[in-house]
Structure formats: C-alpha cells, structure tokens
Amino acid sequence: MLRGMRKASSNWLGKIIMATVMGFLIISFGIWGIADIFRGFGQSTLAKVGHTEISANEFRQLYTEKLQQIGRQFGRPLTMDQARAFGFDRQVLQQAIAEAALDEEARKLGLGQSNDETMRMIFNDPNFKGVGGAFDPARFQAVIRQFGFTEQRYVADQRRVSLRRQIAGTVSAGLEPPNVLIEALSRFQNEQRSIEYVKLDAVQAGTIDPPSPETLAGYFDDHKTQFRAPEYRKISFVVITPEDIGKWSEVSDEEARKIFEQRRDKLGTPERRQVSQIVFPNVEEALAARNRIASGLSFDDLAKERGLNPTDVDLGMVAKSAIIDPAIADAAFTLPSGEVSQPAQGKFGAALVKIGKIEPGAEPSYESVASSLKKEIATGRARASVATLHDKMEDERGGGASVIEAAQKLGLAAVTIDAVDRSGRLPNGQLAANIPPGLDVVSQAFGSDVGVDNDPIQFNGGYVWYDVLGITPSRERSLDEVKDQVEAKWRDDQIASRLRAKATEMVQKLDQGGNFADEAAASGLKVETANGFRRDASLPGLPASVVETAFRTPKGGVGQTAGGANEWIVFRVTDVSVPPVDLASEDIKKLKETLRRGLTDEQLAQYVTKLETEIGTTINQNAFAQATGANN
Structure with missing residues (x-):
C-alpha cells in the first residue's frame, strides 16, 4: 500500500491531495490505530463503536460527499481508485469512527445541549441568512437539502458537533508550542538569500539548421505519443x-430600495475617528481635570500624571459602532478634531474624550448598488x-x-x-x-x-x-498532419540541449575559480540580481526552480536550472542571512497559532485512539470495500 501511495503522490493530483486532504475532515487525526481489528459481520453495518453503529449507507453517503468536495476544490473529480491510492477511504472511515467515539464519550459524560442553544447556533449561521441579513427558512431548507440533510437530521448533527467540540476543547486546553520549536521554524521560514544570475536564451544556442526529412521522421517516430490526436x-x-x-x-426599484435602506450603514463606509479617553471615578474629578486642560495642561500630560500608558488611552481609529459605551461614542462623534469633551458619564465612569484625525464616511448612492441588490434579491x-x-x-x-x-x-x-x-x-x-x-x-x-x-x-x-x-477515439496522427508542430518541438529540444551544455560549461568554469561577471561578459550576457528573497518567494521573470535550487546551494556556490521556454539560468549565491526572531511579532503569533493547532490535532488524535481502544471498535471489511469501490 505504501508503494502504491508513493506512486500515486508522484503526480500533480497526488501531491495536492496528500498535502490538503485532511483539511476536509472535521478533526485531523494523525494516528490510524485500528488496522488490525477488521472482521466480517452483517452487511448493513459497516462499523461499530461501542453501542454506536455506522451503517454502510451512512458511510457511503459521507464518502461520496467528501469526494465531491475535493472535486469542487480542485476543478476535477477524484475517482474511487485514486481515492484508495491516496488512503482517502481510510481517512474518511477514520473520521467517522472518531466522531462516533466522541459521541459515545459525550453520552458517558452526560454532556448535553438544549434545543434553544442548537437553534441559536443555526439561526446565527451566515450560510442561512437571506438578503436582509436575517435567518431565511427557505435558504436553510435549500442548503441542507443540497447536502442530503433533512431538518431533523441536520439539527441532530449540529448538536453532536457542538458536543464533540466541547470535548475537544477540554482535551486541548492549555497546549502551547515550545519557543525552541517556534524559533527554529521561524529561522527556516525567514531565511533570506541573494543571487546574481544570467539568462541564456536562443541567441546563445546559435543557429540551428532545419532538420533533414530523415531526421524529422526519426524524431517523430520516437515521440509519436506527444502528437496523438486526443479522445x-x-x-x-x-x-x-x-x-x-x-x-x-x-x-422593482421599490424592493431594491427597501433593502438599500435596511443595509445603508453596511453598504457605505462609516466615518472613523482617532479617539482617546481618560476615565475618572466620578464626574467631579473629570470636571476638575477638564478645567486644568482648559488652563493649558495637555491631554497627554494628564494621562501621564495618572500613570496611564498610550495603549490605556488610545482607542485607535474607530467607527462609532466600534465604541462599546454609547455615551462615549456620542461624545466622540460630536466633537471637532483636536477638541477635548466635557465629562461624559459612561458605563465605567466619567470620561474625557479627545479627538484626533477624522476620516469622513462615504455613503453609496442607490444607483451605484441597485444592480447588485436586484441580482441578490x-x-x-x-x-x-x-x-x-x-x-x-x-x-x-x-x-x-x-x-x-x-x-x-x-x-x-x-x-x-x-x-x-x-x-x-x-x-x-x-x-x-x-x-x-x-x-x-x-x-x-x-x-x-x-x-x-x-x-x-x-x-x-x-x-x-x-x-x-x-x-x-484517440488516434495516432501522421507526420504530414503535424509536421510544423514536430519541427518546432525538435528545434526547441535542440535549443534546450545546447543551452544545458553551455550552462554546464559555465558552471564548471565558475567552480574552478572563474569570475561571474567575466564569464557573463565573455558570453555576451547581462548579470542581474535578486536580493533578500525567502523560500516562498516568487521572483519576477524567474521560475520557482531558481528559488528552490538557490536554497540548496551554499553561499558562494553556483547553480543552474531550466528557465522559461528556450531559456536556462546560471546563478551564484551572494548572501545568506537569517533575521533575528521577534517572539512578539504578528508573524510569530500566526506561526505559534499554526503550531498550536497541530499540537491540538495530535493531542486529540491520541485521546480518540485511547477512546476507540477502551470503547471497542469493529469494522466490516467487506462492507467497507464495497462502499469505497474496492470490490468493483
């Protein structure tokens, strides 16, 4: 099986699926753990986890839905044979068993969720909201029907999902990736390299005489499959x-205008202001401070007197709706820029508010959005x-x-x-x-x-x-049908062969101590540079293989790789640098969150594997093979 999966993952589809397929599963479980418990029993049941049975029809529906999701994601369907080669059939079964194990554990722990809470979750789901932004029953029915759910089944499914999340959240609470791992991954991701390079193109290949009829015929015979007429x-x-x-x-315009008025605030861009505030225990202290400001004390100096940091005072550039306290919001959005308000009694005390920069809002006209609103309706x-x-x-x-x-x-x-x-x-x-x-x-x-x-x-x-x-049906074409294509392909191969030979010769000279600029000048080539790029960079005018090869080449080393059509690249790595790791930066926080999710998945996988062992899991091998097409 491993050999089959390696073979399957060697093509473009295999690489995509192997890299992303687990993203389609509700929970990522990294350990299979039940490969040795297959045994046959009734055909109507595919697997049994404790007292929970997974029917063959239920699994077949889940499996088909997952295959369709991948097909929609990548623009082409995944066949049953491909799915089995990638191990996707076992991953989906693994998901179903893991979910059943969590459901069994939820029952054992006595976890529950009220109908009201389940319905609240469904009502707040943006997938079920209509044109006006409210829950749309018709849309709800259409969406769940599209995915094969009845209303009763969908509500029950969402309740189970919620309980599983409660268990998963408890199991993974408090997990933190170590700083050593974060720093190592950060250095790997953020390492930068600089290169100088030249591009060899068809000019360096020289003149290529047209092929003789015998040469062209021989080339065509050796490459016939490339010129077949497709099916x-x-x-x-x-x-x-x-x-x-x-x-x-x-x-009608009347209908569209009604929606426009309901959503005017969301369609436009609200006014935003730079708002700062200092909160006092009571109005008297706030008023005394306001009088001091009127006498010449600056707002910033007042904040310093009270031991406040800039982050304690500055609310940022915000819209009125982003200010939680209505009294503060009203005060902030009635003042001109640079002014300090009189004491405003808010929920957390009396506040002085200062306004900095003001960005005016922009309200769209009905005419500018009428067509999109009508289309949406x-x-x-x-x-x-x-x-x-x-x-x-x-x-x-x-x-x-x-x-x-x-x-x-x-x-x-x-x-x-x-x-x-x-x-x-x-x-x-x-x-x-x-x-x-x-x-x-x-x-x-x-x-x-x-x-x-x-x-x-x-x-x-x-x-x-x-x-x-x-x-x-597909068929072989004759040379006369595709003569121009064959000759063009023969010429491209000749150019590529000559460029590869010239690039190899140039690399050998550079490895023996030659000067990059001198070797380039001798071949009439222009030296170009690409500086400070990372492993994930896309360099303008250069293929991804240049970046990949440069990161396998040491500082001062020379490399070569194919470029675009009729092009070859020779480069030298001029610099390698690793920026210092700032554990407080936004990039590190994102990396930390990614690692935390990975640790969570691993922890949860171990927990579910333990549940499966304790609860007891059995699988009907024949039903599983039939549901995944292995018996076809």
Missing part, C-alpha cells in the same frame, strides 16, 4: 442555478425554484428523455459541444467558451459513456445535467 467527446448539458434563474425575475427568490425544477428535470429524465429533450420541455437552454478533449479544449486548441467557470462537466463526461443516465452535478447552489452524445 474527443460530444456532450450536452443544462445548468440550473439560483443565479441563472434569478436572471428571469424582475425586481432575484437569486434569493430563485433558490426555491431550483428545487422545483430539479424535481421536474428528474421526472423527465426518469421518463427516458435526454438532457436536450428535457430542457426543451421545461423551457431551459441546453448547451451542446460537438467535440471537447479531457482538458476542455476544442479541436482548434481553444478552451470551450460556453462552459461556466468552475463547472467540471468535461471530466464527468469522460468518466461516463454514451447512453448512460448520469446523476446531476451539484454546482453553485444548483444542478447540472449532462449526456455523452458521441465519442471520437
């Missing part, structure tokens, strides 16, 4: 999303229509209608593409322009066949139905 498919599809349906609705209305059209479309498809026939009957616009390859390109090499951005209908079509009744794809809060209408 093409003819597909049709229809898109039903709230945004598309919302275009059919007409929203129309889209919100259309969510209910999506569910209705979904059912009608499924009825038509169930009756044997093709996507085009069903779309015509329902008054929807179907799209037909006569020929498209796996990359979404037409035979002329151009990307298919009539596929909405983010819609992965091409990969789905290449995983299907002519005459197959495909399940709809979830997309932008709606659905996409598609049919494969025809398949043009």
